[in-house]
């Protein structure tokens with residue numbers, strides 16, 4: 001009898017510990033999605049503050065807990081994005097629970113890249129003016145300095161007219177999104193002819209950092225060319241070593257967030 005009682009006591013203690021663990025795990029998951037949404041809101045507003053995005057363009061993040069899902073704001077200017085604007089989508093770019101919110105037309109850019117690239121956790125789509133000359137000319141973007149070392153891997157150009165004939169230039173369905181994702185291939189960024197660019201990374205801070213430094217790199221390349229003479233760019237082997245740092249933009253990310261908070265006061 002005593003043995004049975006001791007066994008039951010031990011069993012209920014074990015069950016309590018197991019339940020506590022489940023609670024802790026779901027609390028950790030909730031904290032992680034909460035933090036990710038905060039970063040996604042900050043990412044939108046930082047990219048607007050740094051003039052990479054204007055009234056248009058967007059940044060998304062792969063859902064950390066649900067396979068085949070990603071997070072992206074409703075159709076709103078990036079500078080105005082708040083937590084309530086963040087919507088969840090499946091890989092068909094269908095909102096999970098729209099709650100009356102209108103999604104971006106070009107959300108297929110995100111869904112099709114996530115579908116093709118399991119290594120990508122964050123995506124920026126921008127129309128940054130400094131990038132358009134390189135999207136429209138035969139001069140390729142080259143890595144001008146260490147802050148944009150990822151450019152040394154090459155930045156392909158997606159030509160929507162060559163891929164799909166006559167369109168309104170927007171990547172507004174899955175077929176066009178797939179064509180763009182295929183043009184991006186395994187690279188970190190792709191230019192979109194007569195339109196803009198996509199930039200991908202393993203985290204929101206790195207996607208934001210790459211987008212800001214892709215813009216600066218383009219401007220530096222144009223300035224360098226304007227000097228005349230011979231232009232050099234980073235050796236790909238040097239670039240690979242620089243890119244081995246997984247948190248290459250973490251210090252800058254903290255600064256950008258601080259600047260946002262100051263602007264809010």
Ligand SMILES: [Zn+2]
Nearest residue numbers: 106125195196
């Ligand atoms: Zn666009």
